[in-house]
Amino acid sequence: MSQPPVLSVTGLVSLLKETVEDNFVRVIVEGEISNLARPASGHLYFSLKDDRAQIRGVMFKPATRLMKFSPENGMRTICKGMVTIYQQRGELQVVVDAIEPVGTGSLQLAFEQLKEKLKSEGLFDEERKRPIPASPRKVGIVTSATGAAIHDMLQVLKRRGVGVEVCLWPTKVQGEQAAGEIAAAISGLNRHSDVDLLIVGRGGGSIEDLWAFNEEVVARAIADSAIPVVSAVGHEIDFTIADFVADLRAATPTAAAEMICRNRVELETHVDRLSMQLGERLEARLGLMRERFDGLRRRLVSPRHQIEMRGQLLAEFSTRLQGSMAHFLERRSTAVGSLALRLDTLSPLKTLERGYAIAMRGDGKVVYDSADLDLGDTLQLRFSRGGAMVKIEEKM
């Protein structure tokens, strides 16, 4: 028995490496990912294992870039690559260039992962949603210039006769460059136009066709847009990441255009109603004023009327005054008559009629006392009819 030759470690490992690489040009292996490490280099290091065995795996940075989803520990995968030996450590490893999840498709998984990530960042939060202008004057549209989406939208706007300025920023909507172009168009319209609403979308298609709208770069561009964004991707059932980040999701491009038209009609009605209300308010205001005015007017008695009234009153008083004056005078004259009568009975003439005489001295004074008389004085006697001059001869 000849002894095998003595080999250096390098020699042994090199031999093994050659043997392995020659026999396993390309392998496809199913296993669970564990011990996943993502160093700054961008390469992925992990173990692939099943119940009874495991093997080291590595995926280099260029290959990771092509992967839609991101591998995680515990994930069941099918890895494609080459088996080799990492010489420095003498370790057997699979250099993986493609990983597919087992069970769900890789795109579906990527979708779920990005959705979860952006959601946890709060990009889907309701508070982030910008209000959609009720009547956009100028609408930016990001879609293909030749696709069904722009055609459908323009047709709706045209049919409904809704006047709006449309700024189309054409992009690819599927394929490798689509996501980047869509993101650039969103930021381009933000920087270079004065549109007040963005519609980002495309017609329906398979998940692969719609994929650009599930890319992180598009989601970030929508989230960063200062202009409100309506997503309008595909058929009604297809939800994309763009739909979650957008301020409003329209089920289809047609629906997005219909929304603008409906808003426009609602606005027209609103303006009509307001302008009618304006008239009604003024009418009500004037009615109120008129009522107040009429009320005041009723209370405001014309001075002429007052004068007439007073005149009447005056005439009435004057008649009454005259009447009462006549009455008064009549009463007084009656009184005077009776007084005259009474006066008459008291008159000295009546006394004289009864045979009395009045004796008066030369100075006209009536004599009451004989002591006032001297012998020889002349007295005048007054009778009821006529008088006589007498001389005092004796006093008694």
Add this chain to the structure above:
Amino acid sequence: MSEKGSFENSLKRLEEIVNKMEQGDLPLEEALACFEEGVKAAAGCQKLLREAELKIESLRLDNGGELVKEPFTDSSVDG
């Protein structure tokens, strides 16, 4: 740019005026002035809504990063 949002402004003004007139304690002169302004705002809104035309242009950046505006016609829409 000054035209931007002029519809929204007019509409907002119109709504304010209608609300103000609803309060009823406005002096008559002011109510009349409000009405006049409101009628103008309403007419402005209606004009912007009804007389706007569908205009379509296409935007892109050229290789130098300069904005290029071109008319866009979707023949199948016009037809």
